[in-house]
Amino acid sequence: MFGYAFGISDVRVTLGGTEIDCLQKIYPVGRWVAAAFAGSVKIGFAMIDMLSKIGNAIEEPYAIVPGVLAREAPAYARKVFERFPESERQLASHLMLISSDPQKITAIRLGHAAMSTS
Numbered sequence: 001m002f003g004y005a006f007g008i009s010d011v012r013v014t015l016g017g018t019e020i021d022c023l024q025k026i027y028p029v030g031r032w033v034a035a036a037f038a039g040s041v042k043i044g045f046a047m048i049d050m051l052s053k054i055g056n057a058i059e060e061p062y063a064i065v066p067g068v069l070a071r072e073a074p075a076y077a078r079k080v081f082e083r084f085p086e087s088e089r090q091l092a093s094h095l096m097l098i099s100s101d102p103q104k105i106t107a108i109r110l111g112h113a114a115m116s117t118s
Contacts, residue, residue, distance in 0.1 A: 006098070007034060009025040013041055025038065029051040029055040029069075031058075031063035032099055033098070033099045034097070034098045035048055035097050036095070036096045037094065037095055040088050040091035046080050047095055050073075050080050051069070054073065054076065066099035069099075073095075077095065081093055
């Protein structure tokens, strides 16, 4: 009735040169929409927060149209990315939106939020 979507992610982070499996990287960011991140954990959580604010701005029983979120999010993602120091931006930021739609299954990749640092 409502379609379906799924995402699979690792849980690995690197802390001071040590790899640890401990971090959830996929989060709900709106009704029927989730987002996954890779790269900088600090930037990733800032991106999840930004997407949540956009995705949850519409109150139930309505929901943001996944394509609208995918279209609007890159401009916001660039601003979030640029707030961080160069050392954090070197770790990059990758996002993926995963949505469920009554008519179809949608997976939209936002691509790199990273800007040229050279």
